Amino acid sequence: MGNVIIILFAQILVKLLGVVYRMVITNIDGFGDAGNGFYTAGFQVYTVLLAISSVGIPNAIAKLVSERAALSDYKGADRIFKSAFKMFSIIGFVFSAMLFLGADFVAQTIIGIPGVSYVMRALAPSIFFVCVSSVIRGYFQGLNDMQATSRSQVYEQIFKCGLTVLLVELCVGSMPLIMQLITHYTMLYNGDMASTPPEIMAAWANAASSIATALSFIYIVFYYFRKRSLLHAQINGSSAETITGSTKRILFTILSLSIPISLASIITAVNRVIDTATIARGIAAAYSAYIPAHGNVAAILNPTAQQLSDEAVRLSGMLSKSDTIINMPLTLNIAFATVLVPTISAALAKGNMKEAASKTSYSFLISTLLILPCCIGMIVLAKPIYGLLYPKAPMGYDLLALMAVSLIFSALAQTVNGSLQGIGKVFIPAIGIAVGCVLKLILNITLIRIPSVNIYGAAISSIICQISSFLVSFLVMRKYIDIKLTPIKYIVKPLTASVAMGAAAAAVYKSVSLLAGTNFTGNAIALLTAILAAVIVYAFLVIAMKILNKDEIILLPSGAKLYSLLRKTGLYK
Numbered sequence: 001m002g003n004v005i006i007i008l009f010a011q012i013l014v015k016l017l018g019v020v021y022r023m024v025i026t027n028i029d030g031f032g033d034a035g036n037g038f039y040t041a042g043f044q045v046y047t048v049l050l051a052i053s054s055v056g057i058p059n060a061i062a063k064l065v066s067e068r069a070a071l072s073d074y075k076g077a078d079r080i081f082k083s084a085f086k087m088f089s090i091i092g093f094v095f096s097a098m099l100f101l102g103a104d105f106v107a108q109t110i111i112g113i114p115g116v117s118y119v120m121r122a123l124a125p126s127i128f129f130v131c132v133s134s135v136i137r138g139y140f141q142g143l144n145d146m147q148a149t150s151r152s153q154v155y156e157q158i159f160k161c162g163l164t165v166l167l168v169e170l171c172v173g174s175m176p177l178i179m180q181l182i183t184h185y186t187m188l189y190n191g192d193m194a195s196t197p198p199e200i201m202a203a204w205a206n207a208a209s210s211i212a213t214a215l216s217f218i219y220i221v222f223y224y225f226r227k228r229s230l231l232h233a234q235i236n237g238s239s240a241e242t243i244t245g246s247t248k249r250i251l252f253t254i255l256s257l258s259i260p261i262s263l264a265s266i267i268t269a270v271n272r273v274i275d276t277a278t279i280a281r282g283i284a285a286a287y288s289a290y291i292p293a294h295g296n297v298a299a300i301l302n303p304t305a306q307q308l309s310d311e312a313v314r315l316s317g318m319l320s321k322s323d324t325i326i327n328m329p330l331t332l333n334i335a336f337a338t339v340l341v342p343t344i345s346a347a348l349a350k351g352n353m354k355e356a357a358s359k360t361s362y363s364f365l366i367s368t369l370l371i372l373p374c375c376i377g378m379i380v381l382a383k384p385i386y387g388l389l390y391p392k393a394p395m396g397y398d399l400l401a402l403m404a405v406s407l408i409f410s411a412l413a414q415t416v417n418g419s420l421q422g423i424g425k426v427f428i429p430a431i432g433i434a435v436g437c438v439l440k441l442i443l444n445i446t447l448i449r450i451p452s453v454n455i456y457g458a459a460i461s462s463i464i465c466q467i468s469s470f471l472v473s474f475l476v477m478r479k480y481i482d483i484k485l486t487p488i489k490y491i492v493k494p495l496t497a498s499v500a501m502g503a504a505a506a507a508v509y510k511s512v513s514l515l516a517g518t519n520f521t522g523n524a525i526a527l528l529t530a531i532l533a534a535v536i537v538y539a540f541l542v543i544a545m546k547i548l549n550k551d552e553i554i555l556l557p558s559g560a561k562l563y564s565l566l567r568k569t570g571l572y573k
Contacts, residue, residue: 014157015331019389021161022324025168027392031201034310036317036393038202041276042119045106046206048269049095050127051262057088057131058138058149059421060258065142074234081139083250085132092131100124110273112280113313115199122207129213136220140227148223156216163208171201263430271437271465275444276316279458282448283312290451295395315455318396322403322459325385326410329374333367333411353482360419361483362552364412368494369547371411373538376502377531378404384509384527391520402459409466416473423480432472436465489547497541505534543571 025031061084068077100121107117133152140148183200284305291300291311300307378385379401386397417429440461447457477483509530516522542548543566548556550572553563566572 012331014153015328017157017161019324019328021164022321023389024165025201025205026321026390028168028172028201029392030172031168031198032393033314033317033321033395035198035202035205036320037313037315038113038115038119038199038317039205040316040320040323041111041113041313042107042116042123042202042206044269044272044276045111045116045120046099046123046126048266048273049099050130051266051269052095057084057134057258057262058141060254061135061138062141063257063421064254065139066144069143074231074237077139077142078231078235079247080250080254081135083247084138084254085135087251087254088131088135089128092128095131096124096127099127111277113276113309115197115313118199118203119206122203123210126210126213129210129217133213133217133220136224145227148220151223152216152220155219156212159215160208160212163211164205167204167208168201171204257426263427267430267433267437271433271440274437274441275458278441278444279316279319279448279455280309280312282444282457283315283454284308285449286451286454287311319399319455319458321386321390321393321396322400325378325389325400326403326407329371329378329407330411330414332370332374333414356419356423357481357483360415360477360481361485362555363415363418364483364485365490365548365552367411367415368408368490369542371408372494372498373501373534375404375407376498377505377534378407380502380506381509381527381530384513384523384530387520387523388527399456399459402456403462406463406466409463409470413466413470413473416470416477419481420473420477425476425480428476429473432469432476435472436467436469439468440465493545493547494542497538497545497547500541501534501538504537505530508533546572 022036026033026036028035061080064080065077068074068080103117103120103124104114106120108114137149137152140146183203287303287308289302291303291307293299303311382397382401382404386394386400413429413432417432420426420428443461443464444458447453447460448455450457453460509526512529513522513526516525550563553559553566553572556562563572
């Protein structure tokens, strides 16, 4: 749980900063939903190559290193690390070059939105830095040191947050000469810089990501050298190396683990690209004769191809705003999924299946208690949340309420997949996600083309995708890990507490907004008051319903003190 808290704090801060800078740039004049559309479409293509090249690295290396460390074979762990670093440096460079050079082809032929190429070129260098950083993070995770991962991620997001806002702000109006030159020669843009279009603003927003990942890599290298003396002491004092075979054999072992782990992320990333492509083509089909009026824009009869493309970008941007908010609560759960992999691997290396089962059951329960109230809260407070975060682009809050349904299944799938990776069943998460993605693709093609459904078809298909992915992984996990999940404790009580909390939040928001008003300030006061009331009500109900027993409370941070306090209140004996 100590490692969980380290990762949890880092992930919350990372995502909070992510929401902040996306909120700020969305409200900058000229960016809006269109800028979000270009930003997200390019980022999704980048995510595919990133998933292929690096996503499975930390967990794969953490698993292998934790197994060596459990046997006091630090020499073998060091050999794994150095071999992986050399290999993934080359892989990262190759994929960075592929993204930069292939940007025009992907944007025009696959995505169908030419302006996305600028975003992809801006992101290309980031792949290399993420690859090499992931190797170092995985090495320290396997040694039970989560500081390298958490600190480097936090610093990276701080840099990204500040640089994104700075670079986008500089794009507004007359772009500085140095940015004009870089745009001209790197992004190959030949337009008028006096009025920066949203695709160029989105490209500079993502250029901030590349700069931030480079700075994060520099930090994590310094962290490694600062720990080098301690690492050498462990290596020199370790038992004889138990790894057999050549370096080629070690690399094959790393790839045999990282590729299946990455496969789930690759399929998810590919699905998002398909999602973007089907949205663009689906919206063009749905609105081929008539684009409905929205905001201050009048309806358009017989729209041109460019007008249909612009509408698809706008709706995609609207959907991406909800994605940004939805991903925030998932960070609460990533910590458990991250720590489960080396924890369960170490337990199994010592033949302790009971410990693996207990850790999985506990993580499942905490995931439910953390994410379910977030899901209900987003459903009942979607409109005021949008009013607070996107006051200049408030459309699309109903998408957030709809997509929040998928949140609980996404979170539980993370926990289940972490357990499956820990026990070596690394292909199962990929199979589950593949099943969900196939269903999503079919539903996208069917639903988005219906004018009355349009972009909401993508949200509906996402719910079905997450439910099916979770069910596949969960049913397989139950065969290998004997976890005890009683319906009352794991479903009925958390759901009852969350629904009651949601009702309280809605009532408080409505009451306070009557007094504070519905302007930006009044909405912010009412929303924050409702959230505070929701936290208090939910915490009281979780304690009153005794969802957590004594041992589960004590496992929490400062759990012993919390349990002692609860005993004094008479709620626990």
